[in-house]
Amino acid sequence: xxxxxxxxxxxxxxxxxxxxxxxxxxxxxxxxxxxxxxxxxxxxxxxxxxxxxxxxxxxxxxxxxxxxxxxxxxxxxxxxxxxxxxxxxxxxxxxxxxxxxxxxxxxxxxxxxxxxxxxxxxxxxxxxxxxxxxxxxxxxxxxxxxxxxxxxxxxxxxxxxxxxxxxxxxxxxxxxxxxxxxxxxxxxxxxxxxxxxxxxxxxxxxxxxxxxxxxxxxxxxxxxxxxxxxxxxxxxxxxxxx
Numbered sequence: 303x304x305x306x307x308x309x310x311x312x313x314x315x316x317x318x319x320x321x322x323x324x325x326x327x328x329x330x331x332x333x334x335x336x337x338x339x340x341x342x343x344x345x346x347x348x349x350x351x352x353x354x355x356x357x358x359x360x361x362x363x364x365x366x367x368x369x370x371x372x373x374x375x376x377x378x379x380x381x382x383x384x385x386x387x388x389x390x391x392x393x394x395x396x397x398x399x400x401x402x403x404x405x406x407x408x409x410x411x412x413x414x415x416x417x418x419x420x421x422x423x424x425x426x427x428x429x430x431x432x433x434x435x436x437x438x439x440x441x442x443x444x445x446x447x448x449x450x451x452x453x454x455x456x457x458x459x460x461x462x463x464x465x466x467x468x469x470x471x472x473x474x475x476x477x478x479x480x481x482x483x484x485x486x487x488x489x490x491x492x493x494x495x496x497x498x499x500x501x502x503x504x505x506x507x508x509x510x511x512x513x514x515x516x517x518x519x520x521x522x523x524x525x526x527x528x529x530x531x532x533x534x535x536x537x538x539x540x541x542x543x544x
Contacts (some may be wrong), residue, residue, distance in 0.1 A: 326361045329533050331371050332384050332404040334358060338375035339383075349483060353501065382406050389415050390427040394519040397509045397539040398432035399424065405531040414529050422522040435538055436503040439463075440482025442489060443498040446471030453494060460488035472497075476504070505538030512542045 333354040341348035345355055351372070358368050374380070384404040389412070391399050405411040419426045444453055453473050454465045461481045466474040477485045479501045486499050511519050519539050526535050 327363055327367075328530075329404075330354065330358045330361055330363060331367075332533065334368060334371045335375035335382075336384055336386060336404055338372045343372045343376040349480075352483070387411060388429075388433075390429065390432045391415075391419050392425045392427060392432065393522050393537060393539060394423055394515045395509055395511055395539070397511065397519060397537055398435045398505065399523075399526070400433060400436060400503050400536040401526055401532055402534040402536075403529075403531045404533050407531075411529075411531040414531065415526070418522065418525045418529065422525055423518050424522050433503075435507065436505055436536060438479055439502065439504050440475075440477035440479050440485065441498065441500055441502050441504055442475040442477070442482075442486055442496045444473040444475075444494065445497050446473075448473050448494065452492065453489070456489050456492045456494065457485055460485040502534075503536040505536070508538050508540045510540045510542065516541045516543050 334351065337348060337351040337354045341350055343351070345352045355368055374382075384406055385408065387403050387405060387408055389401040389403065391401070393399050401415055403411050403415070416426050418424075442457075450465075450467055450473055453475060457465050457475045457477075462475050462477045462485045463481075464476045466476065468474060475485065475489070475496075482499075482501050486496070489496065516539075519537075520541050520543060523535055523537060523539075523541075526532060
């Protein structure tokens, strides 16, 4: 099954994450705390916490830091309590945007998100205004040049829902969120190392933006991603920067 080109967008996002490496720990800590609080502090029984711990390891976070924040979340240590809030809105050209946040002050967070939308050409939406344009899925992406046949064979045998080859040669494996971990582990065991592996909100359809519109949209996305309380930003824009 063919899909739209998104490799350039993925590379841009990875570059942005590298630039913000010092802030990655903050976001991972919040994810660990919320995962532990909602699903318990035992990673063997809490898939969301397992994924958060994987992110912590990838960010070179010490094991004692991980444990301390799990203990805070489960009541063994005193700590800050975060709540998850999702905001929705529209970017340049009517592109759909979802912003997932974790915050200890929802008044501050909504004000910052609304300000970013209004200042950089977007519009804040109401709950459910754009979420229907996305699907909650496990997404595992391999760089162009990876063997499509091998990825497809291993992924489908492990329980993946679909394997999509994008226009630029990147290969995208899609799973039910509950099957994400099993499929990812099977692919890695077969020697296939993904560039991106996450449970995400994937746009069902994309909007192509070029030139000035693309630059404006990327600015809006960058500003939203830079907000302290923002964990993830999902959108349906295929941003083609010059």
